[in-house]
Amino acid sequence: MTLAEKAGQLNQAANEGDASVEDLRAGKVGSIICSSSAYAGNERQDRVRAQAINKLQEIAVKESRLGIPLLIARDVIHGHRTVGPIPLGQAASWSTEDIKRGSEVASREAFADGIRWAFTPMMDVSRDPRWGRVAEGFGEDPFLAGRLAKAVIEGIQGDDLTQNLAACAKHFVGYGAAEGGRDYNTAEITPYTLRNIYLPPFKEAVAAGVRTVMSCFNEVGGVPATANRRLLTEILKDEWGFRGFVITDWDAVGELILHGVAEDRAHAAELAINAGADMDMATGALVAHLEKLVAEGRVCMETIDTAVMKVLQLKADLGLFENPYTDTALADKVQFTPEGKQTVLELAQKSLVLLKNNGVLPIKPTAKNIGLFGSLIEATDVLNGTWCLDGLAEDVITVKAGFEAAIGKDQVLFPSTLNDESLNQARYCDVAVAVVGEHPQRSGEANSVAYIDLPPGQLEWLQGLKRIGVPIVVVVLSGRPLAIQWLEDNADAILFAFHPGVMGGQAIADVLFGTVNPSGKLPITFPRVTGQIPTYYNRKLTGRPLDPYGAGVSRYVDEKDSPLYPFGFGLSYSSYDYSGLGIDRKDDGYEVVCTVANTSKVDGEEIVQLYIRDRVASLARPIRELKGFERVAIAAEGRRQVRFHLSREEFGFYGADEKWVVEEGAFDIWVGPNSIEGLHGTLELV
Ligand code: NOJ
Numbered sequence: 001m002t003l004a005e006k007a008g009q010l011n012q013a014a015n016e017g018d019a020s021v022e023d024l025r026a027g028k029v030g031s032i033i034c035s036s037s038a039y040a041g042n043e044r045q046d047r048v049r050a051q052a053i054n055k056l057q058e059i060a061v062k063e064s065r066l067g068i069p070l071l072i073a074r075d076v077i078h079g080h081r082t083v084g085p086i087p088l089g090q091a092a093s094w095s096t097e098d099i100k101r102g103s104e105v106a107s108r109e110a111f112a113d114g115i116r117w118a119f120t121p122m123m124d125v126s127r128d129p130r131w132g133r134v135a136e137g138f139g140e141d142p143f144l145a146g147r148l149a150k151a152v153i154e155g156i157q158g159d160d161l162t163q164n165l166a167a168c169a170k171h172f173v174g175y176g177a178a179e180g181g182r183d184y185n186t187a188e189i190t191p192y193t194l195r196n197i198y199l200p201p202f203k204e205a206v207a208a209g210v211r212t213v214m215s216c217f218n219e220v221g222g223v224p225a226t227a228n229r230r231l232l233t234e235i236l237k238d239e240w241g242f243r244g245f246v247i248t249d250w251d252a253v254g255e256l257i258l259h260g261v262a263e264d265r266a267h268a269a270e271l272a273i274n275a276g277a278d279m280d281m282a283t284g285a286l287v288a289h290l291e292k293l294v295a296e297g298r299v300c301m302e303t304i305d306t307a308v309m310k311v312l313q314l315k316a317d318l319g320l321f322e323n324p325y326t327d328t329a330l331a332d333k334v335q336f337t338p339e340g341k342q343t344v345l346e347l348a349q350k351s352l353v354l355l356k357n358n359g360v361l362p363i364k365p366t367a368k369n370i371g372l373f374g375s376l377i378e379a380t381d382v383l384n385g386t387w388c389l390d391g392l393a394e395d396v397i398t399v400k401a402g403f404e405a406a407i408g409k410d411q412v413l414f415p416s417t418l419n420d421e422s423l424n425q426a427r428y429c430d431v432a433v434a435v436v437g438e439h440p441q442r443s444g445e446a447n448s449v450a451y452i453d454l455p456p457g458q459l460e461w462l463q464g465l466k467r468i469g470v471p472i473v474v475v476v477l478s479g480r481p482l483a484i485q486w487l488e489d490n491a492d493a494i495l496f497a498f499h500p501g502v503m504g505g506q507a508i509a510d511v512l513f514g515t516v517n518p519s520g521k522l523p524i525t526f527p528r529v530t531g532q533i534p535t536y537y538n539r540k541l542t543g544r545p546l547d548p549y550g551a552g553v554s555r556y557v558d559e560k561d562s563p564l565y566p567f568g569f570g571l572s573y574s575s576y577d578y579s580g581l582g583i584d585r586k587d588d589g590y591e592v593v594c595t596v597a598n599t600s601k602v603d604g605e606e607i608v609q610l611y612i613r614d615r616v617a618s619l620a621r622p623i624r625e626l627k628g629f630e631r632v633a634i635a636a637e638g639r640r641q642v643r644f645h646l647s648r649e650e651f652g653f654y655g656a657d658e659k660w661v662v663e664e665g666a667f668d669i670w671v672g673p674n675s676i677e678g679l680h681g682t683l684e685l686v
Pocket of ligand 1: 033035075119170249250445
């Protein structure tokens with residue numbers, strides 16, 4: 001290969017223009033990102049169909065000198081055509097099995113369109129719900145994020161890469177720590193926090209065999225991640241043994257100039273590749289400047305060869321050299337199938353979190369005069385949420401459609417405007433279900449907010465409803481936690497649905513009418529007000545501890561310290577009783593067991609959580625740390641024993657020297673339904 005051809009393999013162009021036929025013929029493009037929406041209205045765009053991608057492959061394979069196939073990438077974030085819940089919603093299911101199955105559906109569907117590389121999972125831990133991209137991640141806990149990322153990777157990559165997509169762990173690293181929740185902002189992270197909070201999910205992804213990693217936009221310690229040799233080479237590749245390749249985020253190489261660390265694009269390319277970035281997304285800086293940089297001795301050929309080999313290896317493993325083309329008849333066979341919809345429906349059902357219920361739910365199917373209110377009841381995009389390039393509006397089961405299918409049209413009044421007229425109509429309802437929350441354009445990339453309250457108008461209408469005295473059920477659709485103290489104080493029931501995907505309306509109706517027993521739990525803490533942020537549960541011990549979640553002293557003179565809903569919280573139509581905590585020493589660690597009884601008359605699924613606290617350590621440790629969880633089905637009036645194994649290693653942490661250390665001594669153990677309750681025990685780690 002010539003140096004120019006090698007540089008071409010490290011170049012990812014965008015199919016909306018920069019991947020010209022001349023460049024493909026000249027071998028200047030190694031990968032293409034298809035980033036435009038598949039649909040204009042309901043019209044499928046040709047650009048992202050197998051036929052169009054096959055044409056691009058044909059040029060690369062037949063008309064370029066070396067005939068190397070292209071690696072076609074896309075943001076397949078929470079489903080392809082059959083859109084599932086946003087990742088934050090999926091995280092609320094705590095179900096690795098359902099998430100894996102959902103990702104298998106996405107992989108199969110995207111494969112049929114010629115896509116062979118998905119920019120998922122996003123595993124940025126974030127402690128700030130103002131940040132719009134909390135919608136795309138798995139919440140605030142590194143352990144949960146790591147487990148769920150692994151499930152996505154297994155689902156996307158499958159057992160046979162020739163029939164699936166490569167996954168991409170992103171954004172490496174610390175993107176979720178953006179100050180003030182403002183997207184792309186500076187992230188101040190100490191090495192202690194980086195090691196123990198932000199890096200662990202990525203380490204888990206590497207261990208799970210993720211084939212690629214995406215570097216993030218932000219800087220860490222003054223060095224943008226894209227030019228950060230410590231992160232990309234020393235930690236990711238050398239220490240963890242990551243054998244795949246690193247792609248930079250969109251134009252992140254170019255942005256090194258804006259960060260003020262590179263003089264020009266040539267300099268930016270030099271910094272990025274020498275730091276350990278292998279492929280350049282959409283800047284074109286590597287392909288434009290590598291020849292000159294090598295000639296000037298600023299980049300050595302070995303660095304380039306290593307990067308190119310990794311890209312070619314992935315193409316080989318995907319089977320692209322054997323067959324770069326996609327069967328154009330496949331999409332119709334595998335997209336939006338009954339099985340795919342069922343998978344995504346089950347994931348949606350498990351992702352719904354019941355935050356309050358004074359008994360009004362489930363609504364009896366025999367109930368008369370049910371009112372379903374709000375402009376979101378017929379909206380489709382609000383169910384699909386952010387990053388939905390391939391979902392079709394007409395596929396979506398809206399909340400209204402879900403109600404109609406569940407109980408028919410006759411008992412339900414459907415007003416889609418929250419105004420005086422609909423308030424008047426509500427007077428005649430036995431129960432009013434209001435669907436409120438955020439439009440998907442308020443979360444996702446570049447969509448941060450300064451106020452995490454319900455959008456204007458919704459609360460006022462609900463207050464009017466309260467004055468009428470009708471029982472109020474609120475369904476909240478949102479890409480982030482919202483400050484819903486008023487709802488907690490005044491509604492009769494609250495179901496938090498995130499953006500639940502194409503089957504969302506059915507899933508919501510299933511839960512409201514009791515065909516499905518809600519079981520989701522929050523993957524992120526809900527503050528009472530924006531000003532309390534951050535409220536993450538695994539904060540460190542301090543010298544003047546809060547009275548955690550009690551009614552006692554508060555450090556704020558104007559608000560409680562405690563959040564509105566803690567991490568791990570979620571209700572059910574069942575009630576569960578935890579008993580019989582046992583902690584037994586085993587050869588390689590400890591076994592923790594407890595019995596969970598379903599004390600109700602309905603079958604349910606409970607997410608049982610295991611937390612620890614290191615009582616005395618060389619550094620201040622979290623007040624609680626999640627170390628295990630199990631989603632268990634427990635029949636009505638039945639009981640299940642739940643068993644966790646904690647190896648000795650799992651009691652450790654990264655110490656002051658950034659090395660893993662296991663310190664002996666006393667540990668608290670909790671097994672319970674969320675991060676503030678549970679059975680308590682202790683053990684002495686020896
Ligand atoms: C920017 C986003 O940060 C990243 O998540 C995404 O994969 C790329 N753009 C490609 O669209």
